[in-house]
Amino acid sequence: MARSNMHAILRLEINKQLITFGEIATCISNSSGDMVAIDVIKEGQEMTVRDITIRVGNEMEQEKIVNSINALNGVSVKHVSDRTFLVHLGGKIEIKSKISIDNREQLSQVYTPEVARVSQAIDKNPLLAYNLTIKNNAVAVISDGTAVLGLGKIKPEAAMPVMEGKAMLFKQFANINAYPLCLNTTDTEEIIMIIKALSPTFGGINLEDIASPQCFEIEDRLKKELDIPVFHDDQHGTAIVVLAGIFNALKITKKNIEDCKIVVCGIGAAGIAITKMLLNAGAKNVVGVDRNGAINRDETYENKMWDWYSNNTNPTNEQGPLSSVIENADIFIGVSAAGILKVEDVKKMADQAIVFALANPNPEISPEDASPYVKIMATGRSDYPNQVNNVLCFPGIFRGVLDCRASTINEEMKLAAAKAIASTIGDDELNEDYIIPGVFNDQVVPKIKEAVIKAAHETGVAKKI
Ligand SMILES: NC(=O)C1=CN([C@@H]2O[C@H](COP(=O)(O)OP(=O)(O)OC[C@H]3O[C@@H](n4cnc5c(N)ncnc54)[C@H](O)[C@@H]3O)[C@@H](O)[C@H]2O)C=CC1
Ligand SMILES: CC(=O)C(=O)O
Ligand SMILES: [Mg+2]
Numbered sequence: 001m002a003r004s005n006m007h008a009i010l011r012l013e014i015n016k017q018l019i020t021f022g023e024i025a026t027c028i029s030n031s032s033g034d035m036v037a038i039d040v041i042k043e044g045q046e047m048t049v050r051d052i053t054i055r056v057g058n059e060m061e062q063e064k065i066v067n068s069i070n071a072l073n074g075v076s077v078k079h080v081s082d083r084t085f086l087v088h089l090g091g092k093i094e095i096k097s098k099i100s101i102d103n104r105e106q107l108s109q110v111y112t113p114e115v116a117r118v119s120q121a122i123d124k125n126p127l128l129a130y131n132l133t134i135k136n137n138a139v140a141v142i143s144d145g146t147a148v149l150g151l152g153k154i155k156p157e158a159a160m161p162v163m164e165g166k167a168m169l170f171k172q173f174a175n176i177n178a179y180p181l182c183l184n185t186t187d188t189e190e191i192i193m194i195i196k197a198l199s200p201t202f203g204g205i206n207l208e209d210i211a212s213p214q215c216f217e218i219e220d221r222l223k224k225e226l227d228i229p230v231f232h233d234d235q236h237g238t239a240i241v242v243l244a245g246i247f248n249a250l251k252i253t254k255k256n257i258e259d260c261k262i263v264v265c266g267i268g269a270a271g272i273a274i275t276k277m278l279l280n281a282g283a284k285n286v287v288g289v290d291r292n293g294a295i296n297r298d299e300t301y302e303n304k305m306w307d308w309y310s311n312n313t314n315p316t317n318e319q320g321p322l323s324s325v326i327e328n329a330d331i332f333i334g335v336s337a338a339g340i341l342k343v344e345d346v347k348k349m350a351d352q353a354i355v356f357a358l359a360n361p362n363p364e365i366s367p368e369d370a371s372p373y374v375k376i377m378a379t380g381r382s383d384y385p386n387q388v389n390n391v392l393c394f395p396g397i398f399r400g401v402l403d404c405r406a407s408t409i410n411e412e413m414k415l416a417a418a419k420a421i422a423s424t425i426g427d428d429e430l431n432e433d434y435i436i437p438g439v440f441n442d443q444v445v446p447k448i449k450e451a452v453i454k455a456a457h458e459t460g461v462a463k464k465i
Pocket of ligand 2: 148149150209234359360380390391
């Protein structure tokens with residue numbers, strides 16, 4: 001399994017006459033806790049209070065450690081807090097005013113009565129909204145909570161931490177103000193109606209974690225009916241970053257995309273968009289696998305996208321489960337669920353295999369299990385090398401489209417973004433553990449932005465000269 005990034009902070013009250021800190025540390029280590037920090041909170045003659053931060057595998061392990069400490073004589077656990085929960089207290093973002101209101105004159109300018117003149121000006125010329133409101137730099141991050149990370153359908157309130165996280169990334173990496181909005185409906189028509197009604201406020205719409213196949217119709221309709229860019233990040237953001245990673249990975253394995261057998265597992269939002277980009281980039285042999293095995297032409301599918309998929313992929317009409325179609329595959333791309341690719345499957349792949357196990361939060365196979373048998377291993381996670389995650393794309397692509405006021409994000413702009421990401425790694429730097437730039441590489445956003453603006457102008461969708 002993938003290693004855990006879960007940390008707990010235990011507040012311990014210790015009677016120094018009865019126990020030493022060394023004994024407590026041994027107890028934690030014997031219970032598989034990895035102690036990463038110690039803070040002294042209160043020091044007395046007899047008693048001392050310390051906060052210790054430990055990395056644990058999961059909640060059960062945490063409970064086991066707490067119970068073992070409490071079983072020792074002279075120490076008790078007073079409080080347990082989880083570092084991840086602590087950073088979420090009160091939510092992760094806020095709205096700040098650009099100017100302060102210190103007197104009546106300023107009040108009458110930013111609000112009534114003077115603001116009315118600004119409203120009237122925009123009413124006469126709605127394009128002025130780009131100059132006189134937040135629109136120019138505002139993106140709505142909208143989810144209905146139906147496909148959140150790999151968690152599946154969860155309540156819209158529960159999707160908010162993820163959307164707030166996306167909003168933070170928009171701000172930090174591209175200085176875009178993003179507004180997380182989780183909708184209490186899963187009805188396609190209602191979602192379309194709500195987003196259309198909200199659109200005057202925003203310069204772009206980032207759809208997030210909306211389940212397939214509904215996500216396709218929602219995005220297609222909004223693209224047709226709105227004049228601002230609409231981008232389903234799980235489809236296109238992911239596909240762009242995957243393609244960037246594949247371009248670089250193939251330079252290492254010295255294979256051509258045309259000759260590779262590529263198995264895509266999880267034919268949902270991300271899987272379908274990835275497949276389309278791979279085909280546009282020249283791939284000829286893509287085989288899609290979902291819960292019931294390979295998508296093939298001998299079956300009929302209710303899902304229209306799977307119908308399209310069966311007719312445009314799988315040239316030899318392979319059938320059967322992942323464990324059989326994985327044979328001789330050069331590339332595996334997983335956007336499905338945790339743990340479904342087995343070591344025995346990886347062993348059946350062609351030489352110099354490339355495995356992108358991108359399910360979040362836990363990949364289809366852990367790097368520890370797969371790495372001995374593959375040339376290149378990537379996941380969607382921040383705690384391993386080669387993080388293939390749409391965070392590398394959405395800040396830069398939206399920075400580009402907002403800056404040139406593009407009406408849409410087309411195939412040319414997406415391909416340009418993929419090439420821009422790949423190009424941030426020079427041939428002299430490229431290696432198995434560095435096929436994709438890190439999230440904190442400050443060349444990524446400017447490179448994507450420039451490439452996207454250029455492609456928007458070349459394809460005539462940039463409205464700002
Ligand atoms: N690393 C990254 O940047 C990204 C990762 N993802 C991850 O990819 C996964 C899928 O995301 P979406 O495409 O948005 O969801 P989705 O719900 O649209 O599609 C998931 C697909 O995987 C299939 N699936 C589920 N369990 C499976 C199994 N055991 N075997 C084969 N197929 C299975 C489902 O039937 C569905 O067709 C999630 O884990 C998500 O976190 C998604 C977007 C970006
Ligand atoms: C990264 C992302 O968008 C997802 O896992 O859904
Ligand atoms: Mg997502």
